[in-house]
Amino acid sequence: xxxxxxxxxxxxxxxxxxxxxxxxxxxxxxxxxxxxxxxxxxxxxxxxxxxxxxxxxxxxxxxxxxxxxxxxxxxxxxxxxxxxxxxxxxxxxxxxxxxxxxxxxxxxxxxxxxxxxxxxxxxxxxxxxxxxxxxxxxxxxxxxxxxxxxxxxxxxxxxxxxxxxxxxxxxxxxxxxxxxxxxxxxxxxxxxxxxxxxxxxxxxxxxxxxxxxxxxxxxxxxxxxxxxxxxxxxxxxxxxxxxxxxxxxxxxxxxxxxxxxxxxxxxxxxxxxxxxxxxxxxxxxxxxxxxxxxxxxxxxxxxxxxxxxxxxxxxxxxxxxxxxxxxxxxxxxxxxxxxxxxxxxxxxxxx
Amino acid sequence: xxxxxxxxxxxxxxxxxxxxxxxxxxxxxxxxxxxxxxxxxxxxxxxxxxxxxxxxxxxxxxxxxxxxxxxxxxxxxxxxxxxxxxxxxxxxxxxxxxxxxxxxxxxxxxxxxxxxxxxxxxxxxxxxxxxxxxxxxxxxxxxxxxxxxxxxxxxxxxxxxxxxxxxxxxxxxxxxxxx
Numbered sequence: 001x002x003x004x005x006x007x008x009x010x011x012x013x014x015x016x017x018x019x020x021x022x023x024x025x026x027x028x029x030x031x032x033x034x035x036x037x038x039x040x041x042x043x044x045x046x047x048x049x050x051x052x053x054x055x056x057x058x059x060x061x062x063x064x065x066x067x068x069x070x071x072x073x074x075x076x077x078x079x080x081x082x083x084x085x086x087x088x089x090x091x092x093x094x095x096x097x098x099x100x101x102x103x104x105x106x107x108x109x110x111x112x113x114x115x116x117x118x119x120x121x122x123x124x125x126x127x128x129x130x131x132x133x134x135x136x137x138x139x140x141x142x143x144x145x146x147x148x149x150x151x152x153x154x155x156x157x158x159x160x161x162x163x164x165x166x167x168x169x170x171x172x173x174x175x176x177x178x179x180x181x182x183x184x185x186x187x188x189x190x191x192x193x194x195x196x197x198x199x200x201x202x203x204x205x206x207x208x209x210x211x212x213x214x215x216x217x218x219x220x221x222x223x224x225x226x227x228x229x230x231x232x233x234x235x236x237x238x239x240x241x242x243x244x245x246x247x248x249x250x251x252x253x254x255x256x257x258x259x260x261x262x263x264x265x266x267x268x269x270x271x272x273x274x275x276x277x278x279x280x281x282x283x284x285x286x287x288x289x290x291x292x293x294x295x296x297x298x299x300x301x302x303x304x305x306x307x308x309x310x311x312x313x314x315x316x317x318x319x320x321x322x323x324x325x326x327x328x329x330x331x332x333x334x335x336x337x338x339x340x341x342x343x344x345x346x347x348x349x350x351x
Numbered sequence: 352x353x354x355x356x357x358x359x360x361x362x363x364x365x366x367x368x369x370x371x372x373x374x375x376x377x378x379x380x381x382x383x384x385x386x387x388x389x390x391x392x393x394x395x396x397x398x399x400x401x402x403x404x405x406x407x408x409x410x411x412x413x414x415x416x417x418x419x420x421x422x423x424x425x426x427x428x429x430x431x432x433x434x435x436x437x438x439x440x441x442x443x444x445x446x447x448x449x450x451x452x453x454x455x456x457x458x459x460x461x462x463x464x465x466x467x468x469x470x471x472x473x474x475x476x477x478x479x480x481x482x483x484x485x486x487x488x489x490x491x492x493x494x495x496x497x498x499x500x501x502x503x504x505x506x507x508x509x510x511x512x513x514x515x516x517x518x519x520x521x522x523x524x525x526x527x528x529x530x
Contacts, residue, residue: 003517014514021510022503025374029499042385062402128472130464146387234523305462305481311392312463315470319392327387329395334384336461344485 016178026237041150043330047338049153050331054105058342062335064118064134066109067311068244069301072255072292080262080287083217084209086316087125089287096290097122099303100196100247103136110240112232113186115192119201119223120308121290130313132306134328135201135223138190141274142183146327151177154186177253179275191231195246197256198227204321206271218265218320220278223258223290244295251295260287271320304343307336357523359419365412366524372405373447377499399458400467406451413444422523427516439505446498452476453494457487 006014027036034042037193050062057065078091088094098121102114116138123131143149155173157188159166174180193199201223208216227250236242250256262285265271298304311329319325358366376398383394424433458465459475460483466472477483512520 011515018507018510018514022507025503025506029378029381032378032385034385043387044385044389127470128464128474129466129470226512305479305484307461307463309421309463312393321389323389326389326391330384330387330391340481341489342486344482347482 011012030338039145041327043334046146046150046153046327046331047155047334049150050105050335053153053157055107057107059339059346060105060107061101061339062105062331064101064103064120065105065107066111066114067298067303068101068312069298069303070098070100070247070292071294071296071302072096072098072290074121074260074290075287076288076334077286078288079285080209080260083211083262083264083285084316085212086131086314087127087207088123088131088314090317094123094125096292097124097302097306098292099298099301099306099308100243103213107295108240109241112192112237115151115190116188117192117196117199118308119196119199122303122305122306122308122312123314125314130312131314131317132308132310132312133221134310135221136310137193137199137201138183138204139186139202140179140182140277141204141324144179144275145307145323148177148179149324149327150182156217163284171232179234180275182275186324194230194232194236195227195250196243197250198225198229199246200224201258204274205322205325206265206274207313208271208318208320210316210318216318218269218271220263220265221287222261222263223272224252224261226257226259247295251293255291256292260290261285262287274322274324305340309336311334314329355420355422356519357526358421359415362412362415364418364525365408365415369405369408369447370411372408373498373502376401377495377502380447380495396466396468397427399454399473402451402454402465403473405447406455408437409444409447409451414467416485418498422519424520425518428520436508439508440514443498443501443505446494446501450491450494450498453491454488457484458490460484460487 001074007012030036034040047062050215051095054062054065061067072095074088074094074096076091076094078089080089081091098119102109103109103116103118104114118134118136120134125131143152151173155169156165158164174184203221206218206220207299209219210216239245247256255272255290262283263278264283265278268280270276271281296302309324309329309332313319379398379401381396383391383398416494425438428436453463455473456477459477460480462479464472465475509521509524512518513525519529
């Protein structure tokens with residue numbers, strides 16, 4: 001069958017349509033990727049502002065750049081298995097690859113300069129599933145949302161003229177994000193400890209434990225140290241790497257231990273706001289003991305290539321509706337892609 | 352050799368199923384790496400099983416493509432256009448096959464469990480290795496962009512056949528035999 005010929009007008013219209021369809025799809029694609037909405041917060045913007053603050057250090061994490069790898073085991077006592085069906089909460093041992101770090105993007109920052117410290121852990125279950133968690137040695141997060149985090153990073157960037165953050169910008173930030181005041185109040189009275197081993201590390205974000213019946217329980221968790229707190233000393237303040245040296249020395253004498261303590265929310269407790277601490281009377285469950293036996297410098301260590309994405313969770317643990325979790329996951333992935341690429345370039349293996 | 356006017360019905364079904372899946376996948380991919388909203392984890396959760404589905408479908412499709420008779424292009428089409436048509440089709444097949452494998456490989460190299468939902472995991476196809484990840488991760492983006500551009504060109508060419516040339520090429524994939 002031979003189709004009737006098209007008039008010139010018909011042909012022009014149809015050609016326009018043929019051009020228009022792919023063009024519309026292309027525009028939608030660019031929009032989905034965030035290229036047409038520069039004011040929208042993306043993982044790229046989060047990572048670049050961290051890079052501005054900490055400087056560019058190819059091959060290192062964009063935040064918590066300075067750290068050390070640790071290896072150990074989580075010995076579960078089974079207490080948490082009533083709340084979560086995750087295999088690692090059944091009685092028994094699960095191998096753990098962890099990392100201690102200090103906040104900030106500078107891998108050679110003096111330890112004393114950064115009061116906020118972190119512990120990241122990857123639990124490797126026998127069934128192939130993993131639990132990855134990044135915790136911080138503070139009781140609450142400074143801001144409740146990714147937008148707040150971005151604004152905080154932007155407001156605290158050093159002013160090129162003075163080399164210090166602009167107090168006016170910081171003031172404007174606090175006015176817009178008053179939740180930050182709780183963190184400021186904590187930071188003011190906080191005296192850092194002399195050791196990662198005596199720090200208590202907190203999940204800050206809430207998660208949901210899923211039990212065997214499928215019921216969800218809103219929780220937060222903490223790693224509570226067995227080692228006693230000792231305030232940072234005058235000598236520590238002059239030693240750039242006192243945390244790493246202290247950890248190595250302690251591990252030479254024996255393993256270091258923390259209890260994994262799960263805090264269970266009560267109805268009405270907010271799981272979507274990491275700036276709000278739940279009341280102190282909430283039920284807690286000691287789920288077992290983390291035993292760290294060995295430390296390895298991060299460049300050669302097994303933690304270097306681990307992305308401690310807080311959304312890599314085994315069956316039995318799920319995300320809450322805390323908006324920071326998605327932002328952390330997206331930004332960690334971006335940082336991971338950048339640094340693994342840079343590391344490969346440094347060793348000569350790259351595309 | 353037998354002459355046919357249409358692709359095998361199963362190939363036509365798979366073609367349109369994959370068209371929808373691949374376009375969705377490209378949009379999911381570009382959105383999930385950019386967004387910091389709650390869409391991020393939702394899209395990541397969809398991306399992996401959908402990628403596996405595309406891989407399975409493309410294997411079935413290639414098998415059907417090699418075992419069924421396909422319609423010849425009309426003789427009115429100049430030789431260079433035939434060349435382009437064949438080249439773009441094989442490029443599309445190659446990318447549809449290799450892209451899910453790159454994704455699977457890069458997640459294996461990253462040491463990440465590849466969750467398909469619930470307790471279902473895909474086994475790793477590469478050992479945990481930073482160098483492999485550093486090669487495969489940017490390659491995954493590159494192939495996605497090439498696939499996206501080829502899909503748009505394929506779409507424009509198909510529309511050109513359907514609306515201007517009206518030579519039966521579009522109908523060979525879209526149509527059912529008119530009685």
